[in-house]
Amino acid sequence: MQKSPTVAIIGGGIAGLVSAYYLAQKATLSKIPHLRILLLERSSRFGGWIRSEQLPTKYDSHIFELGARTLRLQSGVASLSSHSAINTLKLLEQLNIFDSQFCPIDKTAPANKNKLIYYNKNLVNLNDLSFIYGGKPLRYPPIVYGLYEYFSQKGRYAVQDESIKSFIYRRFGDVLGEEIVEYLLDPVLKGIYAGSVTNLSARSVLKKVFDLEQRHGSLLRGMLKTRNNKQKEDPIHNLFNDLNLKDYSSILNKYAIYYLKDGMETLVKTLVDHLKSSSNVELISNQHIQKIKFLENNVEISTRSNEIYSADHLISAMPSFELANLLDDKQHEILRSRLNQISFVNMIVINLLYLKENIFPKEAFGYLIPSREQSNLLGVLFDSCIRHTTDKQKHGSQLTVMMGGAWYDQLRLGQCTDEQLLAIVTKELKKQMNLDEKPLVYSIGRLNKAIPNYNVGHQDVLDDIYAIIRRDKLPLTLVGNSYRGVGISDVIYDTRVEMEYLNLNSTIS
Numbered sequence: 192m193q194k195s196p197t198v199a200i201i202g203g204g205i206a207g208l209v210s211a212y213y214l215a216q217k218a219t220l221s222k223i224p225h226l227r228i229l230l231l232e233r234s235s236r237f238g239g240w241i242r243s244e245q246l247p248t249k250y251d252s253h254i255f256e257l258g259a260r261t262l263r264l265q266s267g268v269a270s271l272s273s274h275s276a277i278n279t280l281k282l283l284e285q286l287n288i289f290d291s292q293f294c295p296i297d298k299t300a301p302a303n304k305n306k307l308i309y310y311n312k313n314l315v316n317l318n319d320l321s322f323i324y325g326g327k328p329l330r331y332p333p334i335v336y337g338l339y340e341y342f343s344q345k346g347r348y349a350v351q352d353e354s355i356k357s358f359i360y361r362r363f364g365d366v367l368g369e370e371i372v373e374y375l376l377d378p379v380l381k382g383i384y385a386g387s388v389t390n391l392s393a394r395s396v397l398k399k400v401f402d403l404e405q406r407h408g409s410l411l412r413g414m415l416k417t418r419n420n421k422q423k424e425d426p427i428h429n430l431f432n433d434l435n436l437k438d439y440s441s442i443l444n445k446y447a448i449y450y451l452k453d454g455m456e457t458l459v460k461t462l463v464d465h466l467k468s469s470s471n472v473e474l475i476s477n478q479h480i481q482k483i484k485f486l487e488n489n490v491e492i493s494t495r496s497n498e499i500y501s502a503d504h505l506i507s508a509m510p511s512f513e514l515a516n517l518l519d520d521k522q523h524e525i526l527r528s529r530l531n532q533i534s535f536v537n538m539i540v541i542n543l544l545y546l547k548e549n550i551f552p553k554e555a556f557g558y559l560i561p562s563r564e565q566s567n568l569l570g571v572l573f574d575s576c577i578r579h580t581t582d583k584q585k586h587g588s589q590l591t592v593m594m595g596g597a598w599y600d601q602l603r604l605g606q607c608t609d610e611q612l613l614a615i616v617t618k619e620l621k622k623q624m625n626l627d628e629k630p631l632v633y634s635i636g637r638l639n640k641a642i643p644n645y646n647v648g649h650q651d652v653l654d655d656i657y658a659i660i661r662r663d664k665l666p667l668t669l670v671g672n673s674y675r676g677v678g679i680s681d682v683i684y685d686t687r688v689e690m691e692y693l694n695l696n697s698t699i700s
């Protein structure tokens with residue numbers, strides 16, 4: 192009997208699960224129903240950093256999220272394509288959890304409008320840094336920064352890549368640049384990558400903005416010239432017929448972000464249930480992979496428990512550094528070294544529930560702390576405000592403190608005990624929010640190497656990686672947040688694109 196063609200997916204986080212989902216769909220549509228899809232996960236559970244813990248009823252079943260807690264409906268600084276948001280909505284519909292789980296946040300709600308920064312003992316709205324707060328922390332209205340950038344001839348040259356700090360200083364000069372970096376980009380990039388403006392790449396992180404500036408000599412000029420060109424800016428917008436922005440216009444016009452009623456892990460659990468019922472997908476947990484070998488006609492995956500899986504194609508949905516460790520050091524020396532060049536930061540995520548109601552100085556999404564304020568925290572999320580629709584009936588107030596990121600080692604957070612971390616948090620929350628309460632319950636998550644930082648040269652590293660895969664004809668596809676986007680919807684959409692481009696016929700011939 193002929194062996195079924197097999198695609199192996201390594202890594203059971205969201206990227207691995209949606210790889211299996213889209214691949215199974217594609218196999219059916221491409222009339223390859225006998226395709227075997229094997230998903231191998233190291234631990235006993237699926238979902239990676241997406242993890243939701245529902246507290247007992249005595250704590251009103253509040254939900255603690257370890258990782259992401261909201262999904263965006265609008266494309267933003269960090270997003271890959273405007274279609275990634277509606278692709279996730281479609282997925283929720285296909286999995287039949289849209290009606291029961293989708294909790295949108297109105298564009299006009301405080302949890303969307305009020306993204307704050309901690310500045311000089313105050314919480315200031317990021318949207319009106321130079322207006323409401325008496326001209327501080329930004330000294331001038333936005334038009335001044337815009338006009339300077341538009342007319343400045345200085346720093347108008349081609350750049351392969353540079354740090355975000357250097358990009359802003361080049362375009363806005365040292366004086367205006369310093370303000371924009373310290374009070375806008377430093378905190379905002381903490382709130383996305385937990386990363387530093389001196390390392391993060393302008394080309395990879397501010398992709399659209401950097402491209403516009405390089406093409407038009409000025410970022411504002413580029414924005415004005417292309418403002419009616421939205422669709423042309425998005426080269427892959429037509430790839431999927433089922434993603435029609437018009438179908439979702441009522442949602443997209445009204446809402447900005449959303450959360451899932453029972454937590455983000457609902458998406459993972461529903462995907463797992465769906466995949467378990469698919470005849471051609473096998474989900475195998477507790478498989479600690481030790482080695483990956485690319486042979487002439489197949490890929491061999493061996494595990495610590497001496498199991499050997501053979502596949503025609505491999506999809507790596509693990510972080511880049513983990514994949515690097517599994518490859519043969521002699522045969523794939525350069526590929527390993529490039530994969531290892533993608534850096535990751537450690538995070539500490541502390542969920543806290545307080546007995547007292549309305550502990551927040553202002554209804555908001557939360558606040559970020561510029562490095563200049565010298566805090567041990569990166570930012571604080573106001574979960575009770577974010578989850579207002581469902582949590583308003585619940586007692587108490589809930590927030591999440593984020594620590595670490597690019598500053599994890601410098602602050603020696605790895606050496607702190609839980610008690611020490613809690614003491615730091617209590618002191619900082621007292622200072623920043625005037626919060627003098629002890630939490631009823633808390634949970635401390637230590638997320639090692641959780642968020643990739645696309646540092647200067649990231650695109651060159653990716654180009655090298657893709658070139659090696661092509662040159663050596665490796666049957667390998669890379670998905671996950673290590674490469675092309677860190678948001679959940681971007682990872683899901685990017686994975687769908689990769690599965691669409693995967694040529695199953697050549698893979699299995």
Ligand SMILES: C=Cc1c2[nH]c(c1C)Cc1[nH]c(c(CCC(=O)O)c1C)Cc1[nH]c(c(C)c1CCC(=O)O)Cc1[nH]c(c(C)c1C=C)C2
Nearest residue numbers: 267268269306307382383385557558559569570571593678
């Ligand atoms: C303080 C640390 C962090 C906070 N959130 C994250 C970290 C590291 C993680 C994160 N936040 C965003 C993304 C992008 C993906 C996505 O939403 O799809 C990730 C991985 C989104 C985001 N959060 C904030 C901003 C300005 C953005 C970008 C939105 C856009 O692209 O339009 C603000 C923000 N993040 C945190 C806080 C406390 C905060 C604001 C006050 C926490």
